[in-house]
Amino acid sequence: MTIFISILWNNVIPLSVMIALGITLHRVFSLDIKTLSKLNFYLFSPAMIFNLLYTTDIPVNVLFKVLLFFFLFMALLYGCVEAAIRIRKTPRAMKGAVRNSVLFYNSANYGIPLNQLAFASNAYTLSVQVLIMMMQSLLPNTYGIYNVNSHKLQARDIGRTILGQPVIYAIPLGLLLHNLHVPIPLALSTPLGYLANAFIGIALITLGVQLGSMKLTFRHPKIKDVLVSCALRLIGGPLLAAAVVWLLRTNNVTMIDSLMAKALIVSSSVPTSLSSVLLAVEFDNEPEFASQVVLLSTTISIITVTCVIYFLHI
Structure with a gap:
């Protein structure tokens, strides 16, 4: 019960408050979702991932x-x-949105606080979560863009779009500067910190703005797809992660210790990432479906994430 209350109070309620603010602002002022999406993709997200990789020690x-x-x-x-x-014979135009809703999970603004809660702010497990977050930041800006555009754009145009994403440059740059111990001047590090700290708030507001123009209904024609995506993300995710960890530990391939194994399983149990909504909005590919999956998976995760942590403890 303590874990349940902690997850609810420290993770779900803060997320819900920010989303509710976005919904309210959109209802009052009709905010431009495209502008918010571009701010996330081209400014706040790259700054956040660069800053975290630059400041975190990760053993080889x-x-x-x-x-x-x-x-x-x-x-x-x-x-x-x-x-x-x-x-399910999913239509071609929707396949990318379904893939993104399951493959991209909220490893940053949900996963990192969850990791710190579940493992008492352990530096070792945090480094594991940062690496998962790094990969989950890279995938939406490469494979995710391909997913939502493959049915309507040529490969050359998709490649040009991917190369225009700042995150794919922020990741190697952050790792390189950290490992070379290159100091960043205060004139740059200060605004970088401002942008990085703004990412979570702006991303959640963006989700709220998108949700503000729609409503979750179990009579929606795509609600079955939403439920399937949520099940694969919240139940299939941790089960598959446990299977992979078991396989690696049984065959002694990587000498994965018990603490890392638990951190990896917890990292896989989080709900669908905001990136799936940002991609859907930015490239106009099933934004309503993507938003409903994020909303429902985040809500259901109160129960499923708690169960995952409970079983790991016992």
């Missing part, structure tokens, strides 16, 4: 183990999503 052996887990986990998760798409 931890990097290797986490990346190996991540690629195996994502391959299995992708297979499950593709199976669901084929079984």
